[in-house]
Amino acid sequence: MIIQSQELMIALIERLAINFVGMVFRYGYDNTANQHIVEVQPHQSYDSEKYMLAEGEIMSEFHSHYETEGLLFTSNNPYITLPSIIYTATSQKITESSQFYHELSKKGLVININQPFDAQSVTDIFDCIGTDEGKPFLLGKNPENIVVLNASVIDANEYQYAMAA
Amino acid sequence: MLLAGNILSLQPLIMSIFIEKAVQNQRAANILLQDSYKCYVSSVHCAYYGVFQLMAHILRHEVGSGNYNYWNEWGAKGSHEQTIGKIFDAIQQRDKKQATHFKRMIEVLKNNRVTADYKEKEVTIEFSSFAVEQSEKLHSLLRTTFNI
Numbered sequence: 001m002i003i004q005s006q007e008l009m010i011a012l013i014e015r016l017a018i019n020f021v022g023m024v025f026r027y028g029y030d031n032t033a034n035q036h037i038v039e040v041q042p043h044q045s046y047d048s049e050k051y052m053l054a055e056g057e058i059m060s061e062f063h064s065h066y067e068t069e070g071l072l073f074t075s076n077n078p079y080i081t082l083p084s085i086i087y088t089a090t091s092q093k094i095t096e097s098s099q100f101y102h103e104l105s106k107k108g109l110v111i112n113i114n115q116p117f118d119a120q121s122v123t124d125i126f127d128c129i130g131t132d133e134g135k136p137f138l139l140g141k142n143p144e145n146i147v148v149l150n151a152s153v154i155d156a157n158e159y160q161y162a163m164a165a
Numbered sequence: 166m167l168l169a170g171n172i173l174s175l176q177p178l179i180m181s182i183f184i185e186k187a188v189q190n191q192r193a194a195n196i197l198l199q200d201s202y203k204c205y206v207s208s209v210h211c212a213y214y215g216v217f218q219l220m221a222h223i224l225r226h227e228v229g230s231g232n233y234n235y236w237n238e239w240g241a242k243g244s245h246e247q248t249i250g251k252i253f254d255a256i257q258q259r260d261k262k263q264a265t266h267f268k269r270m271i272e273v274l275k276n277n278r279v280t281a282d283y284k285e286k287e288v289t290i291e292f293s294s295f296a297v298e299q300s301e302k303l304h305s306l307l308r309t310t311f312n313i
Contacts, residue, residue: 033279034246035272049262056257056265063250068243072272079295080276081286 002029005066009036010087012058017089020051024090028083035070036062039082046075183222184313190215191304194297198290205293206281212293212300213278216271217245219307220252227311228255245275256310267306274299 006029013025023046026039040046040055055073062071074080190211197208228251249271256264277296281288307313 030276030279032283033276034243035276035279037276052262052265056261056268059253059265059268060257063253067250068246070246070249070272070275071268072276073269074273077273079280079292080273081280 002069005036005062005069006086008062008065009038009071010089012062013038013087013089016054016058019054020045023051024088026082026085027087027089028085030083033070034068035072037072037074037080037082040073040075043075046073181222183218183225187215187218187222187304190218191300194300198293198297203290205288205290208293209277209281209288209296212296213274216274216300216303216307217248219304219313220248220271222313223255223307223311224248224251227313228252249275252307259310263306263310267303267310270299270303270306274303 009027013027017023017025022042024041026041028037029035030037045051059071059073062069072080194208194211194215196202197204197211249268252271253264253268256267274296277292277299280286281292281296
């Protein structure tokens with residue numbers, strides 16, 4: 001049960017990382033407290049209304065599946081000891097001038113998704129094409145660079161990705 | 166007429182038993198912090214259970230009878246998490262941002278309580294004061310949200 005709930009937690013913090021560019025989510029499980037713990041950075045973003053509402057949705061979703069397990073999102077709290085980190089999810093915005101963009105381009109992993117594209121052709125490059133709350137996303141095949149491009153929050157020259165640590 | 170009045174007047178008394186327990190624990194949490202006691206571990210314990218008893222009152226009397234069966238299974242593994250989850254759901258229906266505030270604070274306080282009671286870790290006055298402060302905020306949030 002714990003393993004399954006940990007898998008769900010990883011998927012949920014990845015979702016947060018995709019939607020909140022620049023934030024870092026470090027996740028561990030405290031067995032004594034029966035509690036999944038996520039340390040969130042930066043603290044400023046943790047306290048923003050938009051993020052808090054999204055975190056609330058994640059809490060609801062997790063609780064609907066695992067109602068007998070606790071879930072704590074915390075930030076800069078000296079009275080919470082983080083357990084061993086199981087997973088870190090983070091995201092950042094990149095532009096065409098960034099090194100990461102060039103690396104991805106060489107691998108064929110970056111496409112301009114603000115332009116019309118042929119869904120069949122991109123399945124050669126991406127494992128998954130779908131929508132998340134109405135926003136299209138693409139999940140890259142390269143295991144070293146799990147790439148998510150989220151069309152609704154970027155302009156023609158900007159891309160965002162989430163990378164598994 | 167007099168009899169009906171007496172029966173009705175008993176109802177608030179019955180309903181407030183958990184509130185009285187919650188208030189006692191909150192008071193104890195503060196007293197145990199004082200220099201004359203310095204019972205920091207017990208203070209954290211009381212701080213958490215004071216909030217838990219307030220949640221018990223809310224679950225039993227404020228958020229509908231559908232939770233009564235669940236109530237009878239209290240003490241089983243995960244029952245505290247279920248309680249927190251049900252209160253969180255109830256707050257979310259009223260104010261989503263406030264629900265996130267609540268969940269963050271109660272999970273922190275629960276973690277503090279587990280640390281104080283079960284972990285081989287020193288409990289300082291700062292740690293205990295933080296837990297009591299969290300519990301006071303939670304009392305205030307719950308009482309305001311559920312108009313208690």
